[in-house]
Structure formats: C-alpha cells, structure tokens
Amino acid sequence: xxxxxxxxxEEIQAAVGYAVSLLLEAGKPIHMxxxxxxxxxxxxxxxxxxxxxxxxxxxxxxxxxxx
Numbered sequence: 001x002x003x004x005x006x007x008x009x010e011e012i013q014a015a016v017g018y019a020v021s022l023l024l025e026a027g028k029p030i031h032m033x034x035x036x037x038x039x040x041x042x043x044x045x046x047x048x049x050x051x052x053x054x055x056x057x058x059x060x061x062x063x064x065x066x067x
Contacts, residue, residue, distance in 0.1 A: 008061065015039060015058040036062050 019038045036059050043055035
C-alpha cells in the first residue's frame, strides 16, 4: 500500500487516528464534530503539555477544514 506524504505532523495524524479508533470501537458515527469533541475531551484531561498541544493543534486543523 502506498501512502501519500502530507505536511501534517505525525503526532496530529496519530491523535486523529486514535480518536477515530475510539469512535469506531464505541460504534459511534465518524463525523468531524464527534472527532473534535473527543479530541477536546482528551485535551482537557491531558496532564502532559506536549500531548495537550498536539490535541489542540489537531482540533484547529479540523476546524479550519470545516470552515
């Protein structure tokens, strides 16, 4: 399988992938709103500042795509 190189940092891709995986496991719909809500929830609970920043960056990227 060939993957296209993006300018999105791997940490952001991982955060979004993790959120999508959690939603799939829970049987919930995979929509931008649900992804960003889950990322926001995890960002609010994160004690690691680096992780929190990655999650918030992911939210901003998704929000920019929705506008």
